[in-house]
Amino acid sequence: MKKHIINLLNKNEFKCSGCTACANLCKSHAISLVADSEGFIYPVIDEEKCNECGLCIKKCSVINMNGIPDLPQNAYAIKSNNNEIRKNSSSGGVFSLIMEDILKRNGVVFGAAFNNNWILEHSYAETYEEAKKFNGSKYVQSRLGSSFIDVKRFLSEKRDVLFSGTPCQISGLKKFLGKEYENLTTVSMICHGAPSPCIFEKYVSDLGISKKEITGINFRDKIYGWKNYSLRIDYRLQGKPKSYICRNTEDPYLQGFIKNLFLRPSCHDCKSKQFSCGADIILADMWSCDAILKEFNDEKGVSLVIPFSGRGSNLIEEIKKESDVRIIKTSDGLLWNDSWIKSSAPHLRRDKFFSLIHSSNKPASLIIRECINPTRKELFNKHVINIYNTVLYYINAVIRRIKFYLFNYKLR
Ligand SMILES: Cc1cc2nc3c(=O)[nH]c(=O)nc-3n(C[C@H](O)[C@H](O)[C@H](O)COP(=O)(O)OP(=O)(O)OC[C@H]3O[C@@H](n4cnc5c(N)ncnc54)[C@H](O)[C@@H]3O)c2cc1C
Structure with a gap:
Protein backbone atom coordinates (compact mmCIF):
# COMPACT_ATOMS: atom_id res chain seq x y z
CA MET A 1 0.00 0.00 0.00
CA LYS A 59 -6.80 19.39 -2.25
CA CYS A 60 -9.19 17.24 -0.21
CA SER A 61 -11.91 19.45 1.29
CA VAL A 62 -12.45 17.09 4.21
CA ILE A 63 -8.78 16.91 5.23
CA ASN A 64 -8.19 20.66 4.61
CA MET A 65 -11.17 22.33 6.20
CA ASN A 66 -12.07 25.96 5.46
CA GLY A 67 -12.36 28.68 8.08
CA ILE A 68 -15.73 29.64 9.56
CA PRO A 69 -16.97 33.05 8.30
CA ASP A 70 -18.55 35.70 10.52
CA LEU A 71 -22.31 35.46 10.55
CA PRO A 72 -23.77 38.54 8.84
CA GLN A 73 -26.02 40.47 11.19
CA ASN A 74 -28.89 40.62 8.72
CA ALA A 75 -30.44 38.11 6.38
CA TYR A 76 -33.57 38.09 4.21
CA ALA A 77 -36.92 36.36 4.18
CA ILE A 78 -37.85 36.18 0.49
CA LYS A 79 -40.83 34.93 -1.55
CA SER A 80 -40.75 35.02 -5.33
CA ASN A 81 -43.63 37.06 -6.80
CA ASN A 82 -44.22 34.21 -9.23
CA ASN A 83 -46.50 31.63 -7.57
CA GLU A 84 -45.77 29.02 -10.25
CA ILE A 85 -42.05 29.21 -9.42
CA ARG A 86 -42.77 28.92 -5.70
CA LYS A 87 -45.00 25.90 -6.32
CA ASN A 88 -42.13 24.08 -8.04
CA SER A 89 -39.43 25.15 -5.54
CA SER A 90 -38.78 23.91 -2.03
CA SER A 91 -39.13 27.18 -0.20
CA GLY A 92 -39.58 30.70 -1.62
CA GLY A 93 -38.23 30.05 -5.12
CA VAL A 94 -35.11 32.20 -4.62
CA PHE A 95 -32.81 29.84 -6.48
CA SER A 96 -34.96 30.29 -9.60
CA LEU A 97 -34.67 34.08 -9.36
CA ILE A 98 -30.89 33.87 -9.01
CA MET A 99 -30.51 31.53 -11.97
CA GLU A 100 -32.74 33.75 -14.10
CA ASP A 101 -30.47 36.69 -13.34
CA ILE A 102 -27.33 34.77 -14.33
CA LEU A 103 -28.93 33.39 -17.52
CA LYS A 104 -29.99 36.90 -18.57
CA ARG A 105 -26.28 37.75 -18.64
CA ASN A 106 -25.57 34.86 -21.02
CA GLY A 107 -24.33 32.82 -18.07
CA VAL A 108 -24.33 29.07 -17.38
CA VAL A 109 -26.14 27.45 -14.45
CA PHE A 110 -25.07 24.22 -12.72
CA GLY A 111 -27.41 22.30 -10.43
CA ALA A 112 -28.79 18.87 -9.51
CA ALA A 113 -31.42 17.31 -11.77
CA PHE A 114 -32.69 13.84 -12.58
CA ASN A 115 -31.40 12.45 -15.89
CA ASN A 116 -33.48 10.40 -18.34
CA ASN A 117 -32.89 7.29 -16.24
CA TRP A 118 -34.05 9.07 -13.01
CA ILE A 119 -30.55 9.20 -11.55
CA LEU A 120 -29.71 12.47 -9.82
CA GLU A 121 -26.68 14.16 -11.31
CA HIS A 122 -25.17 17.61 -11.63
CA SER A 123 -25.41 19.13 -15.08
CA TYR A 124 -25.55 22.57 -16.63
CA ALA A 125 -28.12 24.64 -18.50
CA GLU A 126 -27.84 27.73 -20.67
CA THR A 127 -31.53 28.57 -21.08
CA TYR A 128 -34.22 29.21 -18.50
CA GLU A 129 -36.49 26.46 -19.90
CA GLU A 130 -33.69 23.92 -19.54
CA ALA A 131 -32.66 25.19 -16.10
CA LYS A 132 -36.14 24.57 -14.65
CA LYS A 133 -35.03 20.97 -14.08
CA PHE A 134 -32.90 22.22 -11.17
CA ASN A 135 -35.91 23.52 -9.21
CA GLY A 136 -36.73 21.80 -5.95
CA SER A 137 -34.68 19.90 -3.38
CA LYS A 138 -34.00 16.29 -4.25
CA TYR A 139 -33.33 14.18 -1.19
CA VAL A 140 -30.69 11.99 -2.80
CA GLN A 141 -26.94 12.62 -3.14
CA SER A 142 -26.27 13.86 -6.66
CA ARG A 143 -23.43 12.55 -8.83
CA LEU A 144 -21.08 15.39 -9.77
CA GLY A 145 -19.50 13.60 -12.73
CA SER A 146 -17.32 15.99 -14.72
CA SER A 147 -19.15 19.15 -13.63
CA PHE A 148 -16.10 20.70 -11.88
CA ILE A 149 -14.13 20.40 -15.12
CA ASP A 150 -17.04 21.95 -17.07
CA VAL A 151 -17.24 24.83 -14.55
CA LYS A 152 -13.55 25.57 -15.04
CA ARG A 153 -13.92 25.51 -18.81
CA PHE A 154 -16.80 28.02 -18.79
CA LEU A 155 -14.93 30.24 -16.32
CA SER A 156 -11.90 30.34 -18.56
CA GLU A 157 -14.19 31.27 -21.47
CA LYS A 158 -15.17 34.28 -19.31
CA ARG A 159 -18.80 33.19 -19.02
CA ASP A 160 -20.73 33.99 -15.82
CA VAL A 161 -21.16 30.71 -13.96
CA LEU A 162 -23.64 29.90 -11.20
CA PHE A 163 -22.94 26.66 -9.32
CA SER A 164 -25.45 25.38 -6.81
CA GLY A 165 -24.90 22.38 -4.56
CA THR A 166 -24.70 21.05 -1.04
CA PRO A 167 -22.05 22.68 1.22
CA CYS A 168 -19.63 19.75 0.75
CA GLN A 169 -19.96 20.06 -3.04
CA ILE A 170 -19.19 23.79 -2.88
CA SER A 171 -16.18 23.11 -0.61
CA GLY A 172 -14.98 20.52 -3.16
CA LEU A 173 -15.44 22.87 -6.13
CA LYS A 174 -13.47 25.62 -4.36
CA LYS A 175 -10.63 23.21 -3.61
CA PHE A 176 -10.69 21.94 -7.20
CA LEU A 177 -10.49 25.46 -8.67
CA GLY A 178 -7.84 26.53 -6.18
CA LYS A 179 -8.49 30.24 -6.67
CA GLU A 180 -11.34 32.77 -6.68
CA TYR A 181 -12.97 33.71 -9.99
CA GLU A 182 -14.80 37.00 -10.48
CA ASN A 183 -17.28 35.35 -12.84
CA LEU A 184 -18.23 32.50 -10.47
CA THR A 185 -21.21 32.66 -8.11
CA THR A 186 -21.83 29.79 -5.71
CA VAL A 187 -25.11 29.08 -3.96
CA SER A 188 -25.51 26.49 -1.24
CA MET A 189 -28.04 25.57 1.39
CA ILE A 190 -28.42 24.62 5.01
CA CYS A 191 -28.14 20.87 4.58
CA HIS A 192 -29.62 18.11 6.74
CA GLY A 193 -27.61 15.46 4.88
CA ALA A 194 -27.48 13.56 1.58
CA PRO A 195 -29.37 10.26 1.37
CA SER A 196 -28.26 7.17 -0.54
CA PRO A 197 -29.34 7.17 -4.20
CA CYS A 198 -29.75 3.39 -4.27
CA ILE A 199 -32.21 3.43 -1.35
CA PHE A 200 -34.44 5.86 -3.23
CA GLU A 201 -34.23 3.72 -6.36
CA LYS A 202 -35.24 0.63 -4.40
CA TYR A 203 -38.02 2.54 -2.62
CA VAL A 204 -39.60 3.64 -5.91
CA SER A 205 -39.26 0.21 -7.49
CA ASP A 206 -40.79 -1.45 -4.37
CA LEU A 207 -43.76 0.91 -4.70
CA GLY A 208 -44.38 -0.91 -7.96
CA ILE A 209 -43.42 2.07 -10.13
CA SER A 210 -41.05 1.29 -12.97
CA LYS A 211 -38.52 3.94 -14.00
CA LYS A 212 -39.84 3.90 -17.55
CA GLU A 213 -43.28 4.99 -16.32
CA ILE A 214 -42.13 7.92 -14.17
CA THR A 215 -43.02 11.36 -15.48
CA GLY A 216 -42.00 13.49 -12.47
CA ILE A 217 -40.57 13.33 -8.93
CA ASN A 218 -41.06 16.05 -6.32
CA PHE A 219 -39.71 15.63 -2.79
CA ARG A 220 -41.30 18.88 -1.68
CA ASP A 221 -44.78 18.86 -3.19
CA LYS A 222 -46.87 21.64 -1.61
CA ILE A 223 -50.35 20.22 -2.23
CA TYR A 224 -50.88 20.07 1.58
CA GLY A 225 -48.80 23.19 2.21
CA TRP A 226 -45.13 24.16 2.53
CA LYS A 227 -44.49 22.72 6.00
CA ASN A 228 -46.71 19.74 5.33
CA TYR A 229 -44.70 18.86 2.23
CA SER A 230 -45.16 15.49 0.48
CA LEU A 231 -43.23 13.11 -1.72
CA ARG A 232 -44.94 13.04 -5.11
CA ILE A 233 -44.15 10.63 -7.92
CA ASP A 234 -46.11 11.04 -11.14
CA TYR A 235 -46.17 8.10 -13.53
CA ARG A 236 -48.21 6.45 -16.24
CA LEU A 237 -49.78 3.07 -15.77
CA GLN A 238 -51.15 1.45 -18.93
CA GLY A 239 -51.17 4.89 -20.50
CA LYS A 240 -53.16 6.52 -17.65
CA PRO A 241 -51.61 9.26 -15.47
CA LYS A 242 -51.21 8.23 -11.81
CA SER A 243 -49.61 9.87 -8.77
CA TYR A 244 -48.13 8.61 -5.53
CA ILE A 245 -48.52 11.45 -2.99
CA CYS A 246 -47.61 11.00 0.67
CA ARG A 247 -47.00 13.62 3.39
CA ASN A 248 -43.59 13.84 5.05
CA THR A 249 -45.09 12.68 8.35
CA GLU A 250 -46.38 9.48 6.74
CA ASP A 251 -44.07 8.65 3.84
CA PRO A 252 -41.47 6.07 4.94
CA TYR A 253 -38.76 7.45 2.62
CA LEU A 254 -39.10 11.02 3.89
CA GLN A 255 -39.30 9.73 7.47
CA GLY A 256 -36.13 7.68 6.95
CA PHE A 257 -34.42 10.80 5.55
CA ILE A 258 -35.57 13.05 8.39
CA LYS A 259 -34.53 10.43 10.98
CA ASN A 260 -31.06 9.94 9.42
CA LEU A 261 -31.47 6.28 8.54
CA PHE A 262 -29.60 6.32 5.22
CA LEU A 263 -27.50 9.51 5.00
CA ARG A 264 -23.92 9.43 3.72
CA PRO A 265 -21.58 8.60 6.65
CA SER A 266 -19.69 11.91 6.16
CA CYS A 267 -22.96 13.80 6.83
CA HIS A 268 -22.77 12.62 10.45
CA ASP A 269 -19.49 14.50 10.84
CA CYS A 270 -19.89 17.22 8.21
CA LYS A 271 -16.83 19.43 7.73
CA SER A 272 -18.78 22.14 5.90
CA LYS A 273 -21.06 23.25 8.72
CA GLN A 274 -21.35 26.86 9.95
CA PHE A 275 -21.27 28.15 6.39
CA SER A 276 -17.60 27.27 6.01
CA CYS A 277 -18.04 26.07 2.41
CA GLY A 278 -17.37 29.57 1.06
CA ALA A 279 -20.62 29.97 -0.91
CA ASP A 280 -21.69 33.50 -1.89
CA ILE A 281 -25.27 32.85 -0.82
CA ILE A 282 -26.86 30.31 1.51
CA LEU A 283 -30.51 29.35 1.00
CA ALA A 284 -32.76 27.57 3.47
CA ASP A 285 -36.36 27.06 4.43
CA MET A 286 -37.37 29.82 6.78
CA TRP A 287 -38.93 27.53 9.37
CA SER A 288 -38.95 30.37 11.93
CA CYS A 289 -41.32 32.43 9.75
CA ASP A 290 -44.39 31.91 11.99
CA ALA A 291 -42.44 33.01 15.05
CA ILE A 292 -40.96 36.19 13.66
CA LEU A 293 -42.99 37.13 10.56
CA LYS A 294 -46.32 35.36 10.92
CA GLU A 295 -48.18 37.54 8.41
CA PHE A 296 -45.51 36.78 5.77
CA ASN A 297 -46.21 33.04 5.76
CA ASP A 298 -48.89 32.07 3.23
CA GLU A 299 -47.86 28.37 3.36
CA LYS A 300 -46.56 28.56 -0.22
CA GLY A 301 -42.93 28.72 0.94
CA VAL A 302 -40.51 31.32 2.28
CA SER A 303 -36.74 31.24 1.72
CA LEU A 304 -34.17 32.30 4.24
CA VAL A 305 -31.37 33.97 2.26
CA ILE A 306 -27.98 34.75 3.80
CA PRO A 307 -25.33 36.59 1.76
CA PHE A 308 -21.68 35.85 2.51
CA SER A 309 -19.96 38.08 -0.05
CA GLY A 310 -20.38 41.35 -1.90
CA ARG A 311 -21.34 39.35 -5.00
CA GLY A 312 -24.03 37.56 -2.98
CA SER A 313 -25.42 40.88 -1.64
CA ASN A 314 -25.48 42.39 -5.15
CA LEU A 315 -27.41 39.41 -6.49
CA ILE A 316 -29.97 39.75 -3.70
CA GLU A 317 -30.41 43.44 -4.65
CA GLU A 318 -31.11 42.30 -8.22
CA ILE A 319 -33.74 39.70 -7.30
CA LYS A 320 -35.54 42.09 -4.92
CA LYS A 321 -37.42 43.51 -7.93
CA GLU A 322 -39.06 40.14 -8.58
CA SER A 323 -39.90 39.21 -5.00
CA ASP A 324 -41.36 40.13 -1.64
CA VAL A 325 -38.51 40.75 0.80
CA ARG A 326 -38.17 41.33 4.56
CA ILE A 327 -34.90 42.11 6.29
CA ILE A 328 -34.48 40.03 9.44
CA LYS A 329 -31.80 39.25 12.01
CA THR A 330 -29.78 36.27 10.79
CA SER A 331 -30.00 34.66 14.24
CA ASP A 332 -33.83 34.88 14.09
CA GLY A 333 -33.85 33.31 10.64
CA LEU A 334 -31.78 30.39 11.88
CA LEU A 335 -34.14 29.44 14.70
CA TRP A 336 -35.48 25.85 14.35
CA ASN A 337 -32.87 25.08 11.73
CA ASP A 338 -30.06 23.40 13.68
CA SER A 339 -28.57 21.84 10.57
CA TRP A 340 -26.55 25.03 9.91
CA ILE A 341 -24.38 24.20 12.91
CA LYS A 342 -24.94 20.53 13.82
CA SER A 343 -24.32 17.37 11.82
CA SER A 344 -27.23 14.92 11.82
CA ALA A 345 -26.57 12.04 14.24
CA PRO A 346 -26.89 8.60 12.62
CA HIS A 347 -30.06 6.70 13.45
CA LEU A 348 -29.54 4.05 16.11
CA ARG A 349 -30.45 1.34 13.63
CA ARG A 350 -28.59 2.69 10.56
CA ASP A 351 -26.33 -0.40 10.34
CA LYS A 352 -29.26 -2.77 10.88
CA PHE A 353 -31.16 -0.93 8.13
CA PHE A 354 -28.42 -1.43 5.53
CA SER A 355 -27.92 -5.04 6.55
CA LEU A 356 -31.68 -5.70 6.14
CA ILE A 357 -31.74 -3.89 2.80
CA HIS A 358 -29.04 -6.27 1.55
CA SER A 359 -30.30 -9.47 3.12
CA SER A 360 -34.09 -9.27 3.26
CA ASN A 361 -36.52 -9.32 0.36
CA LYS A 362 -39.06 -7.16 2.17
CA PRO A 363 -39.97 -3.86 0.45
CA ALA A 364 -37.88 -0.83 1.44
CA SER A 365 -40.90 0.92 3.00
CA LEU A 366 -41.39 -1.99 5.44
CA ILE A 367 -37.70 -2.14 6.36
CA ILE A 368 -37.66 1.63 6.96
CA ARG A 369 -40.79 1.37 9.17
CA GLU A 370 -39.29 -1.56 11.05
CA CYS A 371 -36.13 0.45 11.74
CA ILE A 372 -37.61 3.82 12.63
CA ASN A 373 -40.52 2.62 14.75
CA PRO A 374 -39.47 2.03 18.35
CA THR A 375 -39.24 -1.62 19.46
CA ARG A 376 -41.50 -2.95 22.24
CA LYS A 377 -38.57 -2.76 24.63
CA GLU A 378 -37.93 0.88 23.70
CA LEU A 379 -41.63 1.69 24.07
CA PHE A 380 -41.67 -0.05 27.46
CA ASN A 381 -38.54 1.85 28.57
CA LYS A 382 -40.12 5.09 27.37
CA HIS A 383 -43.28 4.41 29.42
CA VAL A 384 -41.22 3.52 32.50
CA ILE A 385 -39.18 6.74 32.11
CA ASN A 386 -42.39 8.77 31.67
CA ILE A 387 -43.96 7.22 34.80
CA TYR A 388 -40.71 7.76 36.74
CA ASN A 389 -40.55 11.43 35.64
CA THR A 390 -44.22 12.02 36.53
CA VAL A 391 -43.81 10.45 39.99
CA LEU A 392 -40.64 12.51 40.53
CA TYR A 393 -42.50 15.65 39.48
CA TYR A 394 -45.30 15.07 42.03
CA ILE A 395 -42.87 14.17 44.83
CA ASN A 396 -40.99 17.43 44.13
CA ALA A 397 -44.26 19.36 44.09
CA VAL A 398 -45.23 17.89 47.48
CA ILE A 399 -41.76 18.66 48.91
CA ARG A 400 -42.01 22.24 47.60
CA ARG A 401 -45.46 22.62 49.18
CA ILE A 402 -44.24 21.24 52.53
CA LYS A 403 -41.20 23.57 52.47
CA PHE A 404 -43.49 26.49 51.67
CA TYR A 405 -45.81 25.76 54.63
CA LEU A 406 -42.90 25.14 57.02
CA PHE A 407 -41.25 28.41 55.96
CA ASN A 408 -44.46 30.42 56.35
CA TYR A 409 -45.14 28.69 59.67
CA LYS A 410 -41.66 29.74 60.96
CA LEU A 411 -42.26 33.32 59.84
CA ARG A 412 -45.45 33.47 61.84
C1 LIG B 1 -30.22 17.23 0.57
C2 LIG B 1 -30.78 18.55 1.03
C3 LIG B 1 -30.94 18.80 2.39
C4 LIG B 1 -31.47 20.04 2.82
N1 LIG B 1 -31.60 20.29 4.17
C5 LIG B 1 -32.11 21.46 4.59
C6 LIG B 1 -32.26 21.77 5.98
O1 LIG B 1 -31.93 20.95 6.85
N2 LIG B 1 -32.76 22.99 6.33
C7 LIG B 1 -33.12 23.92 5.38
O2 LIG B 1 -33.60 24.99 5.77
N3 LIG B 1 -32.98 23.66 4.08
C8 LIG B 1 -32.48 22.48 3.65
N4 LIG B 1 -32.31 22.25 2.31
C9 LIG B 1 -32.50 23.37 1.36
C10 LIG B 1 -33.93 23.71 1.01
O3 LIG B 1 -34.70 22.54 0.88
C11 LIG B 1 -34.04 24.49 -0.30
O4 LIG B 1 -33.20 23.91 -1.26
C12 LIG B 1 -33.65 25.92 -0.18
O5 LIG B 1 -34.50 26.52 0.77
C13 LIG B 1 -33.76 26.66 -1.51
O6 LIG B 1 -35.07 26.66 -1.92
P1 LIG B 1 -35.58 27.53 -3.15
O7 LIG B 1 -37.07 27.50 -3.09
O8 LIG B 1 -34.92 28.86 -3.16
O9 LIG B 1 -35.04 26.83 -4.42
P2 LIG B 1 -35.17 25.36 -4.98
O10 LIG B 1 -35.72 25.43 -6.35
O11 LIG B 1 -35.83 24.45 -4.05
O12 LIG B 1 -33.62 25.05 -5.08
C14 LIG B 1 -33.13 23.95 -5.60
C15 LIG B 1 -31.62 24.08 -5.67
O13 LIG B 1 -31.07 23.06 -4.88
C16 LIG B 1 -30.22 22.26 -5.69
N5 LIG B 1 -30.38 20.87 -5.27
C17 LIG B 1 -31.53 20.17 -5.18
N6 LIG B 1 -31.28 18.94 -4.75
C18 LIG B 1 -29.95 18.84 -4.60
C19 LIG B 1 -29.09 17.79 -4.19
N7 LIG B 1 -29.54 16.59 -3.86
N8 LIG B 1 -27.77 18.03 -4.14
C20 LIG B 1 -27.27 19.25 -4.47
N9 LIG B 1 -28.04 20.30 -4.86
C21 LIG B 1 -29.37 20.07 -4.91
C22 LIG B 1 -30.71 22.46 -7.12
O14 LIG B 1 -29.65 22.28 -8.00
C23 LIG B 1 -31.15 23.89 -7.08
O15 LIG B 1 -30.06 24.71 -7.28
C24 LIG B 1 -31.81 21.02 1.86
C25 LIG B 1 -31.66 20.75 0.49
C26 LIG B 1 -31.14 19.53 0.07
C27 LIG B 1 -30.97 19.27 -1.41
Missing part, protein backbone atom coordinates in the same frame (compact mmCIF):
# COMPACT_ATOMS: atom_id res chain seq x y z
CA LYS A 2 1.44 3.39 -0.93
CA LYS A 3 1.92 5.88 1.87
CA HIS A 4 0.29 8.98 0.39
CA ILE A 5 -3.02 7.41 -0.53
CA ILE A 6 -3.77 5.43 2.56
CA ASN A 7 -6.16 8.02 4.07
CA LEU A 8 -8.42 8.04 1.05
CA LEU A 9 -8.98 4.33 1.32
CA ASN A 10 -9.79 4.16 5.02
CA LYS A 11 -13.48 4.99 5.15
CA ASN A 12 -13.72 4.91 8.93
CA GLU A 13 -10.89 7.33 9.47
CA PHE A 14 -11.53 9.53 6.52
CA LYS A 15 -15.07 10.80 6.09
CA CYS A 16 -15.04 11.34 2.31
CA SER A 17 -17.98 13.48 1.14
CA GLY A 18 -17.70 12.25 -2.47
CA CYS A 19 -16.96 15.76 -3.78
CA THR A 20 -14.87 14.38 -6.71
CA ALA A 21 -12.12 17.06 -6.44
CA CYS A 22 -9.38 14.44 -6.02
CA ALA A 23 -10.45 12.35 -9.03
CA ASN A 24 -10.85 15.41 -11.26
CA LEU A 25 -7.45 16.81 -10.24
CA CYS A 26 -5.37 13.64 -10.48
CA LYS A 27 -2.96 14.17 -13.35
CA SER A 28 -2.16 10.45 -13.63
CA HIS A 29 -5.87 9.56 -13.85
CA ALA A 30 -5.26 7.14 -11.00
CA ILE A 31 -8.49 7.88 -9.12
CA SER A 32 -11.88 6.57 -10.11
CA LEU A 33 -15.10 6.98 -8.19
CA VAL A 34 -16.87 3.78 -7.32
CA ALA A 35 -20.16 3.25 -5.47
CA ASP A 36 -19.96 1.21 -2.26
CA SER A 37 -22.64 -1.23 -1.04
CA GLU A 38 -24.68 1.68 0.40
CA GLY A 39 -24.70 3.42 -3.00
CA PHE A 40 -22.32 6.29 -2.14
CA ILE A 41 -19.32 6.95 -4.37
CA TYR A 42 -15.76 6.90 -3.00
CA PRO A 43 -12.36 7.43 -4.61
CA VAL A 44 -10.59 4.21 -5.51
CA ILE A 45 -6.93 4.51 -6.38
CA ASP A 46 -5.13 2.54 -9.04
CA GLU A 47 -1.78 2.06 -7.33
CA GLU A 48 -0.10 1.22 -10.62
CA LYS A 49 -0.96 4.64 -12.04
CA CYS A 50 -0.47 6.66 -8.82
CA ASN A 51 2.83 8.57 -8.68
CA GLU A 52 2.34 9.62 -5.04
CA CYS A 53 2.27 13.35 -5.83
CA GLY A 54 -0.04 13.84 -2.85
CA LEU A 55 -2.27 16.35 -4.68
CA CYS A 56 -5.42 14.40 -3.75
CA ILE A 57 -4.64 14.85 -0.08
CA LYS A 58 -3.55 18.50 -0.47
